[in-house]
Amino acid sequence: MEKISTDKHIFHKTCFCCKQCKKKLSIQNYVPLYGEFYCIFHYKQLFRRKGNYDEGFGHAQHKNRWLSRRTSDVCNESESEA
Numbered sequence: 370m371e372k373i374s375t376d377k378h379i380f381h382k383t384c385f386c387c388k389q390c391k392k393k394l395s396i397q398n399y400v401p402l403y404g405e406f407y408c409i410f411h412y413k414q415l416f417r418r419k420g421n422y423d424e425g426f427g428h429a430q431h432k433n434r435w436l437s438r439r440t441s442d443v444c445n446e447s448e449s450e451a
Contacts (some may be wrong), residue, residue, distance in 0.1 A: 376401045387411055 371382040375396060385394045399436035400412040407415070 375399070376404075389415070431440075 372383045373380045373382055373396065375385075385392065385399070385406065386392060387394060387399075387408040388405045389407060392408050394406060394408060396407055400407050400409055402412070
């Protein structure tokens with residue numbers, strides 16, 4: 370059985386496939402994101418769906434994490450001043 374080793378993962382050659390379409394991938398035609406692997410076509414398609422790498426792939430947007438962190442920092446500063 371042949372194996373493919375990529376992104377700290379080892380796959381059987383037949384198990385290395387796109388999360389979206391299940392098409393078999395190779396070292397030349399895959400894109401990793403958040404520990405998942407996609408064919409180039411679906412990677413681009415999912416990005417275009419929402420215009421970013423987070424929402425298109427089912428994750429919370431980074432800007433929302435930044436905003437919530439900034440809001441909590443502002444609240445903590447105002448509490449310490451009081």
